[in-house]
Protein backbone atom coordinates (compact mmCIF):
# COMPACT_ATOMS: atom_id res chain seq x y z
CA UNK A 188 0.00 0.00 0.00
CA UNK A 189 2.82 2.40 0.81
CA UNK A 190 5.30 1.73 -2.02
CA UNK A 191 4.81 5.08 -3.72
CA UNK A 192 4.67 7.11 -0.52
CA UNK A 193 7.46 9.14 1.03
CA UNK A 194 9.48 8.09 4.08
CA UNK A 195 7.48 10.06 6.65
CA UNK A 196 4.22 8.46 5.47
CA UNK A 197 5.64 4.96 5.35
CA UNK A 198 7.13 5.37 8.84
CA UNK A 199 3.61 5.88 10.18
CA UNK A 200 1.71 3.37 8.05
CA UNK A 201 3.95 0.57 6.76
CA UNK A 202 3.01 -2.73 8.41
CA UNK A 203 0.41 -0.91 10.50
CA UNK A 204 -3.00 -1.22 8.89
CA UNK A 205 -5.79 -0.57 11.42
CA UNK A 206 -6.54 -3.62 13.58
CA UNK A 207 -9.07 -5.78 11.67
CA UNK A 208 -10.99 -6.68 14.85
CA UNK A 209 -11.53 -3.23 16.38
CA UNK A 210 -10.19 -0.67 13.92
CA UNK A 211 -7.58 0.43 16.48
CA UNK A 212 -5.39 2.83 14.51
CA UNK A 213 -2.14 1.60 16.00
CA UNK A 214 -1.16 -2.06 16.27
CA UNK A 215 -2.25 -3.45 19.64
CA UNK A 216 0.32 -4.95 22.01
CA UNK A 217 -0.31 -8.66 21.66
CA UNK A 218 0.99 -9.56 25.12
CA UNK A 219 0.52 -13.28 24.62
CA UNK A 220 2.65 -16.40 24.49
CA UNK A 221 0.34 -18.75 22.59
CA UNK A 222 -2.79 -18.81 20.42
CA UNK A 223 -5.87 -21.03 20.25
CA UNK A 224 -5.74 -23.29 17.21
CA UNK A 225 -8.85 -24.23 15.23
CA UNK A 226 -8.13 -27.94 15.39
CA UNK A 227 -4.69 -29.53 15.26
CA UNK A 228 -2.62 -27.68 12.67
CA UNK A 229 -5.26 -24.94 12.46
CA UNK A 230 -3.20 -21.97 13.63
CA UNK A 231 -4.92 -18.74 12.57
CA UNK A 232 -2.72 -16.90 10.09
CA UNK A 233 0.20 -19.10 11.16
CA UNK A 234 -0.03 -17.85 14.76
CA UNK A 235 1.05 -20.89 16.73
CA UNK A 236 3.51 -19.68 19.40
CA UNK A 237 4.82 -16.20 20.17
CA UNK A 238 8.54 -16.93 19.89
CA UNK A 239 7.81 -17.86 16.27
CA UNK A 240 5.31 -15.10 15.47
CA UNK A 241 3.65 -12.18 17.23
CA UNK A 242 1.48 -9.59 15.42
CA UNK A 243 3.05 -6.58 17.19
CA UNK A 244 6.51 -7.79 16.28
CA UNK A 245 5.36 -8.54 12.73
CA UNK A 246 4.15 -4.94 12.38
CA UNK A 247 7.59 -3.64 13.38
CA UNK A 248 9.36 -6.13 11.11
CA UNK A 249 7.24 -5.11 8.12
CA UNK A 250 7.74 -1.42 8.89
CA UNK A 251 11.53 -1.57 9.11
CA UNK A 252 11.78 -3.74 5.97
CA UNK A 253 9.79 -1.09 4.13
CA UNK A 254 11.82 1.86 5.47
CA UNK A 255 15.14 0.22 4.60
CA UNK A 256 13.90 -0.92 1.18
CA UNK A 257 14.52 -4.59 2.04
CA UNK A 258 12.71 -7.87 1.51
CA UNK A 259 12.10 -8.80 5.14
CA UNK A 260 12.84 -7.49 8.63
CA UNK A 261 13.44 -9.20 11.97
CA UNK A 262 13.16 -7.76 15.48
CA UNK A 263 15.37 -8.86 18.35
CA UNK A 264 15.84 -8.26 22.07
CA UNK A 265 18.86 -5.98 21.51
CA UNK A 266 21.22 -4.76 18.82
CA UNK A 267 23.76 -7.34 19.95
CA UNK A 268 21.16 -10.14 19.80
CA UNK A 269 20.39 -9.05 16.23
CA UNK A 270 24.09 -9.14 15.28
CA UNK A 271 24.68 -12.47 17.00
CA UNK A 272 21.69 -14.14 15.36
CA UNK A 273 22.64 -12.76 11.94
CA UNK A 274 26.30 -13.79 12.24
CA UNK A 275 25.46 -17.28 13.44
CA UNK A 276 23.07 -17.55 10.49
CA UNK A 277 25.71 -16.75 7.89
CA UNK A 278 28.99 -17.97 9.46
CA UNK A 279 30.35 -21.43 10.09
CA UNK A 280 33.57 -22.48 11.86
CA UNK A 281 36.49 -21.61 9.58
CA UNK A 282 34.77 -18.56 8.09
CA UNK A 283 36.21 -15.06 8.18
CA UNK A 284 34.61 -11.59 8.44
CA UNK A 285 36.14 -8.14 7.81
CA UNK A 286 35.14 -5.54 10.41
CA UNK A 287 35.92 -1.80 10.80
CA UNK A 288 39.06 -0.99 12.80
CA UNK A 289 36.90 1.43 14.78
CA UNK A 290 33.78 -0.71 15.17
CA UNK A 291 31.40 -0.17 18.10
CA UNK A 292 33.11 -1.81 21.11
CA UNK A 293 30.31 -4.30 21.70
CA UNK A 294 30.44 -5.45 18.08
CA UNK A 295 34.20 -5.96 18.35
CA UNK A 296 33.70 -7.87 21.61
CA UNK A 297 31.17 -10.18 19.93
CA UNK A 298 33.71 -11.03 17.24
CA UNK A 299 36.74 -11.21 19.53
CA UNK A 300 35.38 -12.89 22.64
CA UNK A 301 32.49 -14.98 21.37
CA UNK A 302 32.67 -15.78 17.65
CA UNK A 303 36.42 -16.43 17.70
CA UNK A 304 35.83 -19.23 20.21
CA UNK A 305 33.44 -20.81 17.74
CA UNK A 306 36.01 -20.71 14.96
CA UNK A 307 34.84 -17.55 13.19
CA UNK A 308 37.80 -15.32 12.51
CA UNK A 309 37.82 -11.55 11.84
CA UNK A 310 40.20 -8.85 10.59
CA UNK A 311 39.79 -5.22 11.66
CA UNK A 312 40.49 -2.98 8.66
CA UNK A 313 40.16 0.76 8.08
CA UNK A 314 37.06 1.13 5.96
CA UNK A 315 38.32 4.45 4.69
CA UNK A 316 40.79 2.43 2.62
CA UNK A 317 38.96 0.46 -0.07
CA UNK A 318 42.21 -1.19 -1.25
CA UNK A 319 42.89 -2.45 2.28
CA UNK A 320 39.38 -3.88 2.48
CA UNK A 321 39.81 -5.61 -0.89
CA UNK A 322 43.20 -6.98 0.19
CA UNK A 323 41.72 -8.36 3.43
CA UNK A 324 39.25 -10.57 1.56
CA UNK A 325 40.39 -14.19 1.82
CA UNK A 326 38.87 -15.99 -1.16
CA UNK A 327 36.86 -19.00 -0.06
CA UNK A 328 36.98 -17.97 3.63
CA UNK A 329 35.63 -14.42 3.89
CA UNK A 330 31.85 -14.58 4.05
CA UNK A 331 30.99 -11.04 5.12
CA UNK A 332 32.15 -7.44 5.18
CA UNK A 333 30.75 -5.68 8.27
CA UNK A 334 30.44 -1.92 7.74
CA UNK A 335 29.53 0.65 10.35
CA UNK A 336 29.01 4.21 9.14
CA UNK A 337 29.23 6.73 10.65
CA UNK A 338 31.26 4.87 13.26
CA UNK A 339 30.86 4.97 17.01
CA UNK A 340 32.49 7.09 18.45
CA UNK A 341 34.94 8.44 15.84
CA UNK A 342 32.29 9.23 13.24
CA UNK A 343 34.33 7.93 10.35
CA UNK A 344 32.41 7.51 7.11
CA UNK A 345 32.69 4.45 4.87
CA UNK A 346 31.66 4.48 1.21
CA UNK A 347 28.83 1.94 1.25
CA UNK A 348 28.42 1.73 -2.54
CA UNK A 349 32.14 1.30 -3.25
CA UNK A 350 32.75 -1.25 -0.49
CA UNK A 351 29.60 -3.24 -1.35
CA UNK A 352 30.75 -3.45 -4.97
CA UNK A 353 34.16 -4.80 -3.89
CA UNK A 354 32.52 -7.38 -1.64
CA UNK A 355 29.93 -8.40 -4.22
CA UNK A 356 32.61 -9.03 -6.87
CA UNK A 357 34.15 -11.62 -4.49
CA UNK A 358 30.84 -13.20 -3.43
CA UNK A 359 31.11 -11.60 0.03
CA UNK A 360 27.97 -10.39 1.82
CA UNK A 361 27.89 -6.72 2.87
CA UNK A 362 26.29 -5.96 6.22
CA UNK A 363 25.82 -2.34 7.35
CA UNK A 364 25.19 -1.33 10.95
CA UNK A 365 22.92 1.66 10.25
CA UNK A 366 22.39 2.60 13.90
CA UNK A 367 24.02 6.04 13.83
CA UNK A 368 22.29 7.27 10.68
CA UNK A 369 18.88 5.55 10.92
CA UNK A 370 16.99 4.77 7.70
CA UNK A 371 15.82 8.37 7.55
CA UNK A 372 19.33 9.62 6.85
CA UNK A 373 20.82 6.62 5.02
CA UNK A 374 19.51 3.52 3.26
CA UNK A 375 22.40 1.11 2.73
CA UNK A 376 20.41 -1.54 0.83
CA UNK A 377 19.67 1.00 -1.90
CA UNK A 378 23.44 1.58 -2.17
CA UNK A 379 24.22 -2.09 -2.77
CA UNK A 380 24.50 -3.61 0.71
CA UNK A 381 22.83 -6.98 1.37
CA UNK A 382 21.89 -6.66 5.03
CA UNK A 383 21.22 -3.83 7.48
CA UNK A 384 21.39 -4.13 11.25
CA UNK A 385 20.24 -1.68 13.92
CA UNK A 386 20.39 -1.12 17.58
CA UNK A 387 16.79 0.11 17.73
CA UNK A 388 17.63 1.16 21.29
CA UNK A 389 18.94 4.34 19.65
CA UNK A 390 17.26 6.65 17.09
CA UNK A 391 14.52 4.23 16.04
CA UNK A 392 13.18 3.83 19.59
CA UNK A 393 14.25 7.41 20.17
CA UNK A 394 13.17 7.87 23.80
CA UNK A 395 15.74 5.93 25.83
CA UNK A 396 13.04 3.59 27.08
CA UNK A 397 13.66 0.35 25.18
CA UNK A 398 16.50 -1.98 24.18
CA UNK A 399 16.08 -3.66 20.81
CA UNK A 400 17.71 -4.75 17.58
CA UNK A 401 16.68 -5.17 13.96
CA UNK A 402 17.95 -6.97 10.87
CA UNK A 403 16.74 -6.32 7.31
CA UNK A 404 17.76 -8.52 4.38
CA UNK A 405 17.27 -8.24 0.62
CA UNK A 406 17.50 -11.91 -0.29
CA UNK A 407 14.53 -14.26 0.18
CA UNK A 408 16.67 -17.35 0.91
CA UNK A 409 18.74 -15.50 3.49
CA UNK A 410 15.48 -14.22 5.01
CA UNK A 411 14.29 -17.82 5.51
CA UNK A 412 17.58 -18.71 7.18
CA UNK A 413 17.50 -15.66 9.47
CA UNK A 414 13.91 -16.49 10.37
CA UNK A 415 14.90 -20.05 11.24
CA UNK A 416 17.67 -18.79 13.53
CA UNK A 417 15.52 -16.04 15.08
CA UNK A 418 13.02 -18.70 16.10
CA UNK A 419 15.55 -21.41 16.95
CA UNK A 420 17.80 -19.12 19.02
CA UNK A 421 14.89 -17.15 20.47
CA UNK A 422 16.39 -13.69 21.11
CA UNK A 423 13.18 -12.04 19.89
CA UNK A 424 11.81 -8.57 20.68
CA UNK A 425 8.98 -8.82 23.20
CA UNK A 426 5.62 -7.34 22.17
CA UNK A 427 5.80 -4.23 24.34
CA UNK A 428 9.36 -3.51 23.23
CA UNK A 429 8.37 -3.99 19.58
CA UNK A 430 5.47 -1.60 20.12
CA UNK A 431 7.71 1.06 21.68
CA UNK A 432 10.11 0.91 18.73
CA UNK A 433 7.20 1.07 16.30
CA UNK A 434 5.88 4.14 18.09
CA UNK A 435 9.31 5.73 18.07
CA UNK A 436 9.65 5.19 14.32
CA UNK A 437 6.50 7.23 13.65
CA UNK A 438 8.33 10.43 14.66
CA UNK A 439 11.77 9.43 13.37
CA UNK A 440 11.78 11.92 10.49
CA UNK A 441 10.90 14.98 12.57
CA UNK A 442 13.21 13.95 15.38
CA UNK A 443 16.16 13.38 13.03
CA UNK A 444 15.71 16.79 11.43
CA UNK A 445 15.85 18.42 14.86
CA UNK A 446 18.80 16.26 15.99
CA UNK A 447 20.67 17.43 12.87
CA UNK A 448 19.71 21.11 13.32
CA UNK A 449 20.88 21.11 16.95
CA UNK A 450 24.06 19.18 16.19
CA UNK A 451 25.06 21.65 13.47
CA UNK A 452 24.81 24.55 15.91
CA UNK A 453 26.76 22.75 18.61
CA UNK A 454 29.46 21.89 16.08
CA UNK A 455 29.72 25.59 15.20
CA UNK A 456 30.12 26.46 18.89
CA UNK A 457 32.80 23.79 19.44
CA UNK A 458 34.77 24.82 16.36
CA UNK A 459 35.05 28.34 17.74
CA UNK A 460 36.09 27.21 21.25
CA UNK A 461 39.81 27.68 21.98
CA UNK A 462 40.05 24.47 24.07
CA UNK A 463 38.66 22.19 21.38
CA UNK A 464 41.45 20.43 19.51
CA UNK A 465 39.33 18.56 17.00
CA UNK A 466 35.64 18.20 16.17
CA UNK A 467 34.51 15.01 14.48
CA UNK A 468 31.25 15.50 12.59
CA UNK A 469 30.61 14.15 9.06
CA UNK A 470 28.87 17.39 8.07
CA UNK A 471 32.08 19.40 8.34
CA UNK A 472 33.70 20.04 4.99
CA UNK A 473 37.04 19.41 6.67
CA UNK A 474 35.91 15.88 7.71
CA UNK A 475 37.72 13.31 5.53
CA UNK A 476 34.42 11.53 4.79
CA UNK A 477 32.43 14.67 4.04
CA UNK A 478 31.94 14.06 0.32
CA UNK A 479 30.91 10.46 0.79
CA UNK A 480 28.57 11.40 3.63
CA UNK A 481 27.03 14.15 1.50
CA UNK A 482 26.41 11.58 -1.23
CA UNK A 483 25.00 8.75 0.86
CA UNK A 484 23.28 10.57 3.74
CA UNK A 485 20.34 12.98 3.68
CA UNK A 486 21.91 15.00 6.51
CA UNK A 487 24.75 14.31 8.95
CA UNK A 488 23.10 13.17 12.16
CA UNK A 489 23.02 14.09 15.81
CA UNK A 490 26.30 12.55 17.02
CA UNK A 491 29.41 14.67 17.64
CA UNK A 492 32.77 13.69 19.10
CA UNK A 493 35.43 16.20 20.08
CA UNK A 494 38.88 16.21 21.64
CA UNK A 495 39.81 18.75 24.28
CA UNK A 496 42.93 20.48 25.48
CA UNK A 497 43.89 19.09 28.89
CA UNK A 498 43.71 15.40 28.05
CA UNK A 499 41.65 12.72 29.76
CA UNK A 500 41.23 14.64 33.03
CA UNK A 501 39.62 17.59 31.22
CA UNK A 502 37.41 15.31 29.12
CA UNK A 503 36.18 13.54 32.25
CA UNK A 504 35.61 16.89 33.97
CA UNK A 505 33.44 18.16 31.12
CA UNK A 506 31.39 14.96 31.22
CA UNK A 507 30.83 15.53 34.95
CA UNK A 508 29.88 19.17 34.67
CA UNK A 509 27.06 19.34 32.13
CA UNK A 510 23.55 19.66 33.51
CA UNK A 511 21.26 19.15 30.52
CA UNK A 512 23.55 16.71 28.74
CA UNK A 513 23.14 13.68 30.98
CA UNK A 514 26.20 11.56 31.67
CA UNK A 515 25.11 8.22 30.26
CA UNK A 516 25.91 5.51 27.74
CA UNK A 517 23.68 4.99 24.69
CA UNK A 518 22.51 7.62 22.20
CA UNK A 519 19.75 8.63 19.84
CA UNK A 520 17.11 9.63 22.39
CA UNK A 521 15.24 12.92 22.57
CA UNK A 522 17.38 13.89 25.58
CA UNK A 523 21.00 14.96 25.11
CA UNK A 524 23.66 12.65 26.50
CA UNK A 525 27.38 13.07 27.09
CA UNK A 526 29.97 10.38 27.69
CA UNK A 527 33.66 9.54 27.74
CA UNK A 528 34.03 6.67 25.24
CA UNK A 529 37.46 5.59 26.53
CA UNK A 530 36.12 4.91 30.03
CA UNK A 531 32.52 4.03 29.18
CA UNK A 532 31.09 2.64 25.89
CA UNK A 533 34.48 1.68 24.47
CA UNK A 534 36.24 0.47 27.62
CA UNK A 535 36.04 -3.06 26.15
CA UNK A 536 38.45 -2.10 23.33
CA UNK A 537 41.12 -0.58 25.62
CA UNK A 538 44.55 -1.89 24.68
CA UNK A 539 43.33 -3.20 21.32
CA UNK A 540 43.76 -1.80 17.82
CA UNK A 541 40.35 -0.18 18.35
CA UNK A 542 41.26 1.89 21.43
CA UNK A 543 39.85 5.46 21.27
CA UNK A 544 41.67 8.69 22.30
CA UNK A 545 41.44 9.41 26.02
CA UNK A 546 40.70 13.13 25.47
CA UNK A 547 37.61 12.33 23.40
CA UNK A 548 34.11 13.36 24.50
CA UNK A 549 31.02 12.08 22.69
CA UNK A 550 27.72 13.94 22.50
CA UNK A 551 24.38 12.52 21.53
CA UNK A 552 22.58 15.75 20.73
CA UNK A 553 18.92 15.62 21.68
CA UNK A 554 15.99 17.72 20.56
CA UNK A 555 15.89 20.21 23.45
CA UNK A 556 16.21 23.95 22.79
CA UNK A 557 19.58 24.40 21.14
CA UNK A 558 20.45 27.63 22.99
CA UNK A 559 20.07 25.74 26.26
CA UNK A 560 22.29 22.98 24.94
CA UNK A 561 25.05 25.33 23.79
CA UNK A 562 24.91 27.20 27.12
CA UNK A 563 25.24 23.88 28.96
CA UNK A 564 28.40 22.88 27.07
CA UNK A 565 29.83 26.38 27.40
CA UNK A 566 29.33 26.30 31.20
CA UNK A 567 30.82 22.80 31.49
CA UNK A 568 33.93 23.91 29.59
CA UNK A 569 34.41 27.20 31.40
Ligand SMILES: Cc1ncc(COP(=O)(O)O)c(C=O)c1O
Nearest residue numbers: 265266267291339366386388399
Ligand atom coordinates in the same frame (compact mmCIF):
# COMPACT_ATOMS: atom_id res chain seq x y z
C1 LIG B 1 26.61 1.25 16.41
C2 LIG B 1 26.03 0.30 17.41
N1 LIG B 1 25.72 -0.95 17.01
C3 LIG B 1 25.20 -1.85 17.88
C4 LIG B 1 24.99 -1.54 19.21
C5 LIG B 1 24.46 -2.58 20.16
O1 LIG B 1 23.12 -2.37 20.42
P1 LIG B 1 22.37 -2.75 21.78
O2 LIG B 1 22.98 -1.94 22.86
O3 LIG B 1 20.94 -2.44 21.50
O4 LIG B 1 22.59 -4.22 21.99
C6 LIG B 1 25.29 -0.24 19.66
C7 LIG B 1 25.07 0.12 21.06
O5 LIG B 1 25.55 1.14 21.53
C8 LIG B 1 25.83 0.69 18.73
O6 LIG B 1 26.15 1.94 19.10
